[in-house]
Amino acid sequence: MKEFGYRRVSDVSGAVALLGAEPDARFLGGGTNLVDLMKAGVERPGLLIDVRELPLDRIEATDDGGLRIGATVTNSDLAADPEVRRRYPALAQAVLAGASGQLRNMATVGGNLLQRTRCGYFTDLTKPCNKRVPGSGCPAIKGEHRNHAILGASEHCAAVHPSDMGVALAAFDAVVSYETAHGPGELPLTEFYLPVGDTPHLETALPPGALITGITLPPAPVAALSRYRKVRERASYAFAIGSLAAALDVQDGVIREVRLAFGAVASRPWRAREAERVLAGGPASAEAFAAAADAELAAARVLPHNGFKVTLMRNLVVATLTELTEEAAR
Known part of the structure; x- marks a missing residue:
């Protein structure tokens, strides 16, 4: 491992300034991926x-009835929070499914x-990888790709985003x-991750030097x-080969609102907007759920x-929405 320096910060502006002064620096939270x-x-x-000592470790209600989650909140605290479990249960379930305790x-x-x-080729320095060395190639396309993307991929990269939490966040x-040196900013999660295109090494739309708050x-x-x-x-603890965050509002057998996001099928959490469009205002039935899944997956390139x-994602949509429909009827 290359030798590196270590600094601990206690305020957001100081953290951003320090990163700006050290272009070779990286923010460290829990370090479970970076290290x-x-x-x-x-x-x-x-x-x-x-950045773990920054004052960003709280979960608070917003004035309009939502929730604000600080960037240094641990995954364990997020999954255990009573308001998260009550208002957004799929988020708590996603976090618990994501890793070991x-x-x-x-x-x-x-x-x-x-x-x-990432995939195995990204972490294997003996192999080419466009994410690691732009322009070197993507050996997964003709190599091992059983768990790779079927939506939104390109010839330059077919790796899938590993986050479970991100899938639920996309649905909601x-x-x-x-925060940057020029002030604060915001990005919807569905715009936070960049399409793969021919620049798979560029993953997010965060401005240079930005700190998530x-x-x-x-x-x-x-x-x-x-x-x-x-x-x-x-x-046991493992990355998904397919996942789904789903929310449903049904009245008298008719879908008033539905949220769907897929995981482990693309380079980013995949909001299934076409499936949502097909389902809105229609019957809450297995046939309708299957048709909506088919509409979303029509764009798949395997x-x-x-x-x-x-097939896995189609079945997952039908089973999960059927489960939610039955629960709504109780």
Whole structure:
């Protein structure tokens, strides 16, 4: 591992200024992704700026009935928060599905959003990777790609975003707040991650030198009846091969509102807006759920070994929305 400096900061403006003065620096939260990549030689910062003591560790109600989650809130505290569990249960379920208890105790909300979209080729320095070395190629396209993207990928990269939390946040229209040397800013989560295109090494729309300060969840009554479902190849801690955040408001068998976001199918959490459009105002039936999933997945572009994800996601949509419909009828 490359030698690096370490600084601990206690105020946001000082953290931003320090990063601006040290272009080779990186912010450090829990380190559950960054430190692993440093050990592998993928990330080689000259300075780590520890932000865990910043006053960003609270979950608070907003004036309009939403929630604001500080960037240094740990994943464990987020999943255990009573208001998160009551108002946005799918978010709590997603966090609990995302990692082991030890990792959740360390990982921060801001760091979770910034974990790298990656696959085995990204972390293997003996192989080319456009995310690691732009223009070097993507060996996954013709190599091992069983868990790679079926939506929004390109010939330059087919890796999938690993966050479970991000999928639920996308479904609930979360907004990311950040601070730069020029002042504060905001980005909707659905615009936070950049399309792959021919620049897969550029992952987010954050301005240079920005520090994430928090996430705002707008009020969403539909989110009170929500679920996060994750399919993985083993029951213990593992990345998803397909996941779904779903929320449903049904009255007299008619869908008044629905939220859907897919995970492990694209380079970013995938808001399923076409499926939502097909379902809105229609019947809450298995046939309608399947038709909506098919409409969303019509854009899928599969590789030789990951086409099973289309069927998996279709079945996951039908099963989860059926479950929510039955619960709404009780």
